[in-house]
Structure formats: structure tokens, C-alpha cells
Amino acid sequence: MTTDQQLPGTSAAGSLVAPGVEELELRMSSEADVEWIGRLRHEVYARELGQHAPNDAGLLTDDLDGSNVYIVAVHHGRPAGFISVTPPWAGRFSIDRHLRRDEHPALCEDGLFEIRILAVDPGLRGGMIGRLLMYAALRWVAGHGGRGIVALGRVELLPMYLELGLASTGTAVRSGAAGFQLLTGDVAELTDRTLRRHGTLLRELAQTVRWGLEVPFLPGDEMCAHGGASVEALGRGFDTLDASGEVVPADVLDAWFPPAPAAVAALTRGLDWIARTSPPVRADGLVEEIARRRGLPESALAVGAGSSDLIFRAFRGWLDASSRVLLIDPSYGEYAHVVERVIGCRADRFPLHRAEGWRIDPERLARVLRKRYDLVVIVNPNNPTGVHADAARLRRVMEDAPAGTRFWIDETYAGYVGAGQTLEPYAAEAGNAVVCTSLSKMYALSGLRAAYLTAPAPIAAELRRWTPPWAVSLPAQIAAVNALRDPAYYASRWAQTAVLRAELAAALAEVDENLSVSESVANFVLLTLPGGGLTASRLVERCRRRGVFLRDLSPMSPAFEGRTVRIAVRDAAANARVAVTVAEALRAPLGMA
Structure with a gap:
């Protein structure tokens, strides 16, 4: 990569000065941009840096152009610079020409994107254009599920890349007359660092820069992004x-149908009293109803105000920064958020593939579990892929897992699969599994928030100790009890x-x-x-x-x-x-x- 030769200055207050952003537009490239991108690449990488030999056409292209994503900067209506990103679904990176991935662990991470080319018109360097292009690439990667970035950064500009938050692996690469170092960065950490250091400026720029990318200019808050x-x-x-x-x-998986008639009637009939009355402290009546309907011991149950309530309480009690967690990818985003952003521990991904129908391969999962994880999270049926893994096969994987491995099985949508596919009976007796079951989506109670988990009695008791009083509202308890009584x-x-x-x-x-x-x-x-x-x-x-x-x-x-x-x-x-x-x-x- 290359970029501005001069870094922007800082004001006395410590925020970046932003010269040259008047009438600046950042957008995805179009067919009309292809020629000037090729000419600027030739000017910078062939004539200026000597990385490639100049050619008579004055254009520089390569075989990755069809896979790259280009983000361009337009200043006062004229091309000012561009940056390219190679997504993982391209199947290969430019870095593969110089380095073997199996020899560099940083190149083997899941969710890795390559930021490959950054060039700014020589007459416009010294301002914010190069940095805003880097920021735009970071936002685009984050908006497409990226968790890490990798790049080859020019040795002369290494201090700037390090200041931006990228880390050098110490691996040197030579390409023509230019020297580079292999750089990596965690997308979430880079985003946090950028907001901490330059949040005020970015909020100002959000009002000035014309933003044509498919992701917001500024990241959302610290909450997990949901539908709704x-x-x-x-x-x-x-x-x-x-x-x-x-x-x-x-956009959200709430039920299309109303709750059971008895649930609606109970809420409507006593709404004024329900609204002003405190609920049973521990929701004992709801626990009894769940145990009766599911054939489970009450001692194996703990209830909460929706599955997210249970996830936050359980994971924060079980995990710390040293824990190792395995997540299915893709899967429900709340789990990655809690593990990585709330608790701050390591999460590995077990990747699913479109070509394989997004199915979990039990044999491959069993092999991965040999790495020994503290917690393994499986949503079954999976959201958002919509694929269900056979409960009996999952049970065999859990039974054969290394000692000390705990499984969290999310069965929010299990009712759609049919009888015999829940792992709740196994979780109530085995020592290594917890099943979380939401009543919100399947029972049309999303607005009321009700869920429960099934676990060995000591684990369920632990969760109940971590539960504040009145965690499940009175409307939720009343509606859930009546809903469970009408399975037909x-x-x-x-x-x-x-x-x-x-x-x-x-x-x-x-x-x-x-x-x-x-x-x-x-x-x-x-x-x-x-x-x-x-x-x-x-x-x-x-x-x-x-x-x-x-x-x-x-x-x-x-x-x-x-x-x-x-x-x-x-x-x-x-x-x-x-x-x-x-x-x-x-x-x-x-x-x-």
C-alpha cells in the first residue's frame, strides 16, 4: 500500500485537523472509474515506486481486479484516490504471491480481508484523503462480517500504519524496488481505537463528507446489531x-400469528391489575408449568426475560478473558458480541459453507473439539442459515468431547422441527450441556420476553442465584403459562x-x-x-x-x-x-x- 506522504497535524486539543475534505465524496467504484484507477496505479506503483515496470499504455491492472472491491475518493468532482479490498470469497489474496499462508498463522484466520492498494493523487497528498480511504475500507470490511485485515505496508510509511493501529508481524516482502512489511489488524480493535482517538472529528466529518458506501459512516453503539x-x-x-x-x-423473526387465545384473554381481562402488580419473585408457577409440559425436573430449570437475559448472565458467570470459546459461523450474532465484546475472551469459529448446505459436519466438529474449549455454542436449528442438525448426532459429539468442555445449545426454533429433536432431557442429566429455549419467538411472546434453560441441577441453581428478583414480568409469566397449556x-x-x-x-x-x-x-x-x-x-x-x-x-x-x-x-x-x-x-x- 501507499498513501499520503505527510500525516495530518493535530490541534492543541488533540483532534486531527482535516484539510482538504471540502466537497469530498467517498463511494464504491463504477465502470467509469476503471481507467483512471488504472492510470493512478501506474503513476504511483510503476513510475513513482518502481514496484512494476512502466508500460506504454500507462495503465496498471492485474488478475485480481475482478475480485477486488474499490472505494474511491472524489474531490471537487475529480478523482482523488482509491483503496482496494480483496474479500475472502475471492479465493486468494495478492499476498499469496509472496508468502505461504501455512507458514504465517496471521494469514489463516477466519474472516480475514486484504487491504491491498491505497493510492492518492500526488497533488492532493498531505490531507485527510488517504486516512479517510483507510477508514472507509475498515467500515466496508466490518459491514461484510470481517474480523481481521491483512496488508502489505510500505516500509517508509510503517510509523503511520502503526499509529493507525495496525501491527507489524516483522515479515518483510520485496516487490520490485519497493519494500513492504506484513501488517495485520483486528477489525473490532481498530474500530474502537479509531473512535477513541478521533471520534469527535469523525462525527464532524459525517456532516461534511458525502458517503456513498453501503455501510454507515459511523459504527453503531456497543450493542449487538439485531433486526427490528x-x-x-x-x-x-x-x-x-x-x-x-x-x-x-x-427483518425480525417474531411470530406472524397471535399468542394462544387463553394467553391473550388472560392479559386483556386483567390488564389494569397486571400492570400495577409485582410478579412472583422467582416465577415458580412458570417453572412448574415448564417442568410439567417438558417432562423435566424443576431443579434443572432457570428462567429469564428472554434468551438474551440468560446468555448475558450465564456467560459472564462462566467465562473470563482467559476462556476459549468455539462459535459456529455464521450463527446468531449475540453470542459473538457477548463473548468478544462484553467479556473479551478468545472465540474461534467453526465455519459453515454454502456449498455444503450450511450443515454442521459432526466428524469435523469432533476433530476441532480436540483443541479443548471451555464453551461451545451451537444454535439448532441455526439462525440465520435455517439448517437443523440431528439431535442424536450432536449428542454423540458431546458425549465424546474432551472433559471440561461445556456445550450451550440454543433451541429457540426447535418447535418447528418436531418431536424428538430437543436435547433438554440430555442437558438435565449430563454434566456438560445446557439448553436454552426461548418462548418469545415460537409462542408469539417476543414483546413480553420469556425463556428458560435446562441444565444439571447444580448449574441451574447457579443461574438462579445470579437472577435478580422479578426478572420475568407478570404479563410474561401469565402469558407464558397459558401459552404452554395450549400445545395444539x-x-x-x-x-x-x-x-x-x-x-x-x-x-x-x-x-x-x-x-x-x-x-x-x-x-x-x-x-x-x-x-x-x-x-x-x-x-x-x-x-x-x-x-x-x-x-x-x-x-x-x-x-x-x-x-x-x-x-x-x-x-x-x-x-x-x-x-x-x-x-x-x-x-x-x-x-x-
Whole structure:
């Protein structure tokens, strides 16, 4: 990489001075940018640095251009510079020409992206353009599930790269007349460092720089990103809830059907009393109902205000910075957030692959477990891939795992699979497993928040000691008890969900033969766009403008390649609207929102 030859200065207050950002635009490259990018590459890397031999055409290209993503800077309407990113789904990096990955552990990490080329017009160096291009690349990588970056940085500019937060591995590379060092960086750490040091400036620049990337200019807060933008669009003050029927909330996996009639009646009938009355402290009635309906001992149960409540309490009690955790990738993002961002411990990934149908290979998982982990997290059925792993095969993997390995099995959507596929009985007796079961999604109680976990009695007792009083609200306890008492109602609704899911998948498949549509076993489908066209982010944006909310899966994992959206099953009318809206969004010209 190369960049500005002179670093921006700092003011007395310590914030960066930002010269040269007036009328600056950062955007993804277009076909019209190809020639000037090639000419600037030739000027910098051939004539200036001597890394390549000059050529008569004055253009520099290579065989990775079809895989690279280019972010360009335009200053006062004229090209000012660019940076390129090679995503992991390209299949290879430029670095592979110089180094063997198996000899450099930093090159073998999952979720790794290469920042390859950074060039700024010689007449515009000394300002913020180079750094903003680096920042833009970091944001793009984060928006596509990247966890690490790797780059070859010019030796002369090594102090600047280190100041930005990149770390040198000490590996030197020579390319033509130019010398480089292998640099690496953790995306989350680089983002945190940038915000700590330059957050004030970035917030100012957010009002000045025209931002054309598919990810926000500024990162979100420290919370895990979830669906639910459809609800947030109704306003924070809850004074526009009547407008909820105007949007299709297919971005979040809430049930499309109402709770059991008895649950609704119990809440409606005593709402004024319920609202002003404190709930039972330990939700004993709910625990008794769960034990009765599931055939489990009460001593093996602990309840919480939704699965996230249980995840936060359990993981913070079990793990510390020295713990080793294995996460399925892709999977529910709350787990990576809690493990890495809240607790700050190491998390390895067990990658799933689209070509293998996103399935967990039990034999491969068993081999990976030999590395010995403190906690292994498996969501089954998995969200967002929608694939279910056979419970008996998972049980054999757990039984054969090294001593000291604890498994957390999330069965939020297990009701859609059918009887005999829960590991709750195993968790109640074995010493190495905990099963977390949400009542929110399957029982149409997402707004009330109720969940429970099944574990050996000592572990369940431990969780109960960590539970504050009145953790589960009175409305949630009343609704959950009544919902559990009506299994026939929910069985019929889950069966109807499967019919609606198949109809939605068929309607989406008819929109365009180039789309890939796959049904989950739960209440959603995945839609994958062909490469080289509209991205998942743009599709979501276009549909949102039409009142239909879908979930872009790009930030969850690079395995989705920025091309896959998750669409929750709604009722028949809403599903039809989703299909029509997707068709309209795909027909619009690429340059339009």
C-alpha cells in the first residue's frame, strides 16, 4: 500500500485537523472509474515506486481486479484516490504471491480481508484523503462480517500504519524496488481505537463528507446489531403504533400469528391489575408449568426475560478473558458480541459453507473439539442459515468431547422441527450441556420476553442465584403459562408457518431465475443475489423505502459474501407484498435507491 506522504497535524486539543475534505465524496467504484484507477496505479506503483515496470499504455491492472472491491475518493468532482479490498470469497489474496499462508498463522484466520492498494493523487497528498480511504475500507470490511485485515505496508510509511493501529508481524516482502512489511489488524480493535482517538472529528466529518458506501459512516453503539428496524421506524415514543400495519416487519423473526387465545384473554381481562402488580419473585408457577409440559425436573430449570437475559448472565458467570470459546459461523450474532465484546475472551469459529448446505459436519466438529474449549455454542436449528442438525448426532459429539468442555445449545426454533429433536432431557442429566429455549419467538411472546434453560441441577441453581428478583414480568409469566397449556394451538400455527414459508419461497423464486432461494426449517427463507449486481444492502434499502423490511446478513459473516438477505415468514398478504416489492427493487436501475 501507499498513501499520503505527510500525516495530518493535530490541534492543541488533540483532534486531527482535516484539510482538504471540502466537497469530498467517498463511494464504491463504477465502470467509469476503471481507467483512471488504472492510470493512478501506474503513476504511483510503476513510475513513482518502481514496484512494476512502466508500460506504454500507462495503465496498471492485474488478475485480481475482478475480485477486488474499490472505494474511491472524489474531490471537487475529480478523482482523488482509491483503496482496494480483496474479500475472502475471492479465493486468494495478492499476498499469496509472496508468502505461504501455512507458514504465517496471521494469514489463516477466519474472516480475514486484504487491504491491498491505497493510492492518492500526488497533488492532493498531505490531507485527510488517504486516512479517510483507510477508514472507509475498515467500515466496508466490518459491514461484510470481517474480523481481521491483512496488508502489505510500505516500509517508509510503517510509523503511520502503526499509529493507525495496525501491527507489524516483522515479515518483510520485496516487490520490485519497493519494500513492504506484513501488517495485520483486528477489525473490532481498530474500530474502537479509531473512535477513541478521533471520534469527535469523525462525527464532524459525517456532516461534511458525502458517503456513498453501503455501510454507515459511523459504527453503531456497543450493542449487538439485531433486526427490528421495522419497529424502530414507527418512532421511539410509541405514538405511531397504529401505523404498524403499513410496514412488513420481515427483518425480525417474531411470530406472524397471535399468542394462544387463553394467553391473550388472560392479559386483556386483567390488564389494569397486571400492570400495577409485582410478579412472583422467582416465577415458580412458570417453572412448574415448564417442568410439567417438558417432562423435566424443576431443579434443572432457570428462567429469564428472554434468551438474551440468560446468555448475558450465564456467560459472564462462566467465562473470563482467559476462556476459549468455539462459535459456529455464521450463527446468531449475540453470542459473538457477548463473548468478544462484553467479556473479551478468545472465540474461534467453526465455519459453515454454502456449498455444503450450511450443515454442521459432526466428524469435523469432533476433530476441532480436540483443541479443548471451555464453551461451545451451537444454535439448532441455526439462525440465520435455517439448517437443523440431528439431535442424536450432536449428542454423540458431546458425549465424546474432551472433559471440561461445556456445550450451550440454543433451541429457540426447535418447535418447528418436531418431536424428538430437543436435547433438554440430555442437558438435565449430563454434566456438560445446557439448553436454552426461548418462548418469545415460537409462542408469539417476543414483546413480553420469556425463556428458560435446562441444565444439571447444580448449574441451574447457579443461574438462579445470579437472577435478580422479578426478572420475568407478570404479563410474561401469565402469558407464558397459558401459552404452554395450549400445545395444539401452536402445533397448528407452526404447521401453517411451514405452508406459508413454502409459498413465500416459491413466489420469490419466480421473481428472477438468477435468485437463489432456500427455505429454512424455521420461520424464514434466505434469498441470495447473483454476484456482480445488486448487493444485499442495496436490496434491503430499496425495499425499506417501500415499507418492506428485510434483514441484510452481510455484517454477520463474510460467508454470505454481501449477497444474502433473510426474510421472515408473515401472513399470506404480507408475503405477497414482500415478493412484489423484491421484484420492483430488482427491476430498478442499479444507480437508484
